[in-house]
Amino acid sequence: MTVVGIIAEYNPFHNGHLYQLREIRRHFPNAVIVVVMSGNFLERGEPACVDKWTRAKQALVAGVNLVIELPVTYCVQPADRFAEGAIKLLQELQIDYLAFGAEHASYDFLAMARKVQHVHGDFSRFNESYAAAYQRAVTGKLGYSVEQPNDLLGLAYAKAILINHASIKLYPLQRVGAAYHEQNLPANQFIASASSIRRAWKQDTKKVLPYLPIGSQAVIQRDQPVSWEDFWPLLRYQLIVTPLEQLRQLYDVTAGVEYRMQQQLESLMAVSPLTFETWLQKVKTKRYTYTHLSRLAVVVLLQLTNQEVEQQRQNPYLRVLGFDIAGQNLLHQIKKTSRWPLITKISQNEKKGIISSDYKAGRIYATVWQQAQDLKRLPIILNR
Amino acid sequence: MTVVGIIAEYNPFHNGHLYQLREIRRHFPNAVIVVVMSGNFLERGEPACVDKWTRAKQALVAGVNLVIELPVTYCVQPADRFAEGAIKLLQELQIDYLAFGAEHASYDFLAMARKVQHVHGDFSRFNESYAAAYQRAVTGKLGYSVEQPNDLLGLAYAKAILINHASIKLYPLQRVGAAYHEQNLPANQFIASASSIRRAWKQDTKKVLPYLPIGSQAVIQRDQPVSWEDFWPLLRYQLIVTPLEQLRQLYDVTAGVEYRMQQQLESLMAVSPLTFETWLQKVKTKRYTYTHLSRLAVVVLLQLTNQEVEQQRQNPYLRVLGFDIAGQNLLHQIKKTSRWPLITKISQNEKKGIISSDYKAGRIYATVWQQAQDLKRLPIILNR
Structure with missing residues (x-):
């Protein structure tokens, strides 16, 4: 069984994500596709525009077999630590390949990671951000600059694989369509950046539908994305x-x-x-x-x-948001080999214990989303 | 100079309060009337329906000469401690008389207070509130029950005077019109209970105007009382x-x-x-x-x-919300005799120091009231 992993936020899930999943399926027709997805608060320090259940459901419908939640303590981290957390989970999920979109899919990300593995930004200049200092150091080491956001994420993933001594192969996919930071919806195509979708959504919900997979009406039932x-x-x-x-x-x-x-x-x-x-x-x-x-x-x-944050790091777990039959089979296998708790329904002990931070984050999010996020919620089961 | 003190919340300031002030003025034509008033959070554990500045202004317009804010750490206390805090302030303000409304103005509150001074409720019954236990104990000691809310407050004031060894005489005023807890506006009179006014206000702002002093339109500019x-x-x-x-x-x-x-x-x-x-x-x-x-x-x-709460108790101060010329004269006199800081404008030191709790409370209240409550606010000066 080949297992392909993805690290995603799906904020919101759009045609670009659908395209990525189809490409993966084309290359790995029989693979199990596992997504480690941020919950309700994301890597860029913002609430998700729709809740984690809606986004997990969309991913499943689009062909993902298993969705696992990335704990919030990993989500609110800069790219490197975010990547480390996600790779740790994917390693435990025994993935063979990590698929990710990149502006330069031809890069050998692992080779690059080996070169810059011990590079740290010179943080002594007080008039520059850590990200800028780090980028300068990387450019110095590689001889060329890695500047595009998805290339940088790919590099972070590759570094995390080295740090975790994970035997995960990389499968970069050439990004098509909109640039990551593009603010406007493109006119003649159906792939737009997530940020341009969120931006248009604030003005007119109907405008964004062409850029979302068919059947996404329910996703944008709210007048406004959560922000x-x-x-x-x-x-x-x-x-x-x-x-x-x-x-x-x-x-x-x-x-x-x-x-x-x-x-x-x-x-x-x-x-x-x-x-x-x-x-x-x-x-x-x-x-x-x-x-x-x-x-x-x-x-x-x-x-x-x-x-x-420290407690979460020391007591890892796998929180299951949803699966289909192929995902379920993988879960059965993981249950036999992993020592991490596999959490499908949150118990009284867990909500006060290992999962307390996610539980708290879910309750805060629910004050706006108005639907409980964790208590008594069972994984989504998709029958294809 | 005779100084008459009042302890008030004015939530909101209504015709009953106006009546009380006129009665006091009739008895003490040349007295200086000083009010110690709760700020933006009140003794019954609720936010004030309008902010402290609006309420202080109304009191001044209605004939009060000086308004001092009762610190929030005293406001969120049961009646006895609330009374102790307020009496401490009024003692520092050198009042001769404490005027208050009572359902039984004929009671000798100080004599009653002497009898029940050391009475405490039997708090061992877990199925009864402290208030109920205390009331039972008082009834046992006096031989009759004191049940009406303003009578009970009067008793609390009298006890606080004894505890503080204050040389303050009591001037109880017979309450007229609505009962304290009355929930409906009375039809043929212009004095209604504060709670019935707040209640009607939620339904229809215009309905409450007859029960407020002339010129109160500005007070009820909000559709709803703050709650x-x-x-x-x-x-x-x-x-x-x-x-x-x-x-x-x-x-x-x-x-x-x-x-x-x-x-x-x-x-x-x-x-x-x-x-x-x-x-x-x-x-x-x-x-x-x-x-x-x-x-x-x-x-x-x-x-x-x-x-x-402890810090506030040990570092008392007098926060001035407003005054007229008679109030100003009293302030000059107090400045000479009192060792407490007289705060008219909040300094950087004070907002982090002795007045920090009030300052914090004001900022929280301002998130709803949308007008800064303390920073750069000067006392209201009323020219008659």
């Missing part, structure tokens, strides 16, 4: 009541950024209504990028402590 | 993310009530939309009354710690 603005009143409130020393207990909230987040909020007191966007732009510096700060904002919103 | 439902999303969120051990650091949040608040919220997960009211009714027990729990809810919302 930071939905959680902003909660974050703002938390920044007001949480003492500095308590903020410093939170994951990666250090080096004065906690003070800056509070101080800038206070300075904007007279702005009404104040948006998340306005606040974050004010907090931003050359060192703290928009994305980095967005992640810290999720950490504050969810009150994720250092202790929680 | 717990405005802050409920924030409280609910806080109850989800705050660990039990952290809840236990908060003032008076002990003995398992912290667990009960979280647990009942979780059990109501499927109710959508879930209101504050529904949640609180579910948390309520025979031991924990609605009001007691509402106060704890304010403590959780504002994240008021034991340490903050």
Whole structure:
């Protein structure tokens, strides 16, 4: 049995993702396709535009055989750690290949990773972000620059494979259609970037349907994608009541950024209504990028402590969101070999124990999504 | 100079309050009238229906000469401690008389207070609230029961005067018109209970105008009085993310009530939309009354710690909300004799220091009221 793994966020699931799955299926007709998917809060430090169940269902309908949730403590991480977490899960799921889209599918990502494996950004320049410093160091080592977002992710995956000593082969797929950061919907094709879809969705729900797989009407039943603005009143409130020393207990909230987040909020007191966007732009510096700060904002919103992140790392698990018959067969096999708990329904112990951070994140998300995310939820079972 | 003190919440300021002030003025034509007024969160554990500045202004217009804010750490207390805090402030303001409305103005409240001064409720019965136990004990001691809410408050004031060894004389005023808990607006008179006014306000703003002093249109500019439902999303969120051990650091949040608040919220997960009211009714027990729990809810919302309450007690101050020329003269006199800081404009030090709890409460309230409550706010000066 060949198992192909994918790391995805599906924010939202669109025709580009469908195309990727079809390509994989064309190359590996009999493979089991497993997706490790972010839950309700994503790598770029934002809430998912639709909940994890809706996105898992779409992936299954589009041909994925098994969907596993990436724990939130891995989601709110920069690319390298995000990749490490996801690869750890995929390794436990015994995948043979990791498929991913890349702007340069011809790159030998593993060879590149070997070269830059021990490269770290020079973080002593205080007027530059970690991402920029790292990119400069990589360019120095490789002799050419890797700049495109999916190429960089591919490199992060390859590095994570080396770090985890995983025997996973890479299967990069040439990306077609829209660029990752493209902000406008393209006119004459049906693949658009996720961010352009979310952007258009805010203006007119109907405009985005051509870019989503057939049957996606239910996905965009909400007038608006869930966004930071939905959680902003909660974050703002938390920044007001949480003492500095308590903020410093939170994951990666250090080096004065906690003070800056509070101080800038206070300075904007007279702005009404104040948006998340306005606040974050004010907090931003050359060192703290928009994305980095967005992640810290999720950490504050969810009150994720250092202790929680460490606890999750030491007590891994596989949370099953959905499967079909092929996925179920793989699950049976994994159950025999893996020592990690396989979680299909959350018990009282688990919600207070190993899965408590995901459970908390789900409850916060549900205050906006208005549907319980974890308690009494069973995996989606797709009968083809 | 005779100084008459009043303890008030003015939620909202209505014709009953106006009547009280006129009666006081009739008896003490040349007195300076000082009000110690709750800020934006009140003794019964709820947000004020209009902000403290609007309410202070109305009191001044109606004849009060000086309005001082009762710190929030005193506001979220049961009657006895609320009274102690307010009397402490009024003592520092050198009042001669405390005027208050009572259902039985003929009672000798100080004499009653001497009898019940050391009475405490038998708190060993777990199926009864502290208030009920205390009332039973008082009845046993006096030989008759004091049951009406304003009589009970009067008794609390008298006890606080004894405890503080204050040389303050009582001036009880017979209450006229609506009963304190009356829920409906009376048809043929212009004095209604504050709760009936708030209730009618929710249905139709115009209905309440006859019960408010002339010129109150500006007060009810909002469609709805500010209520717990405005802050409920924030409280609910806080109850989800705050660990039990952290809840236990908060003032008076002990003995398992912290667990009960979280647990009942979780059990109501499927109710959508879930209101504050529904949640609180579910948390309520025979031991924990609605009001007691509402106060704890304010403590959780504002994240008021034991340490903050203690710090406030040890570092008292007088926060000035407004005055006229007579009030200003009194302030000049107090400035000479009092060792307490007289705060008219909040400095950087004060907002992080002695007044931090009020400042925090003001910022939370302002997220709904949408007008800064403390920073850069100067006392209202009324020129008659």
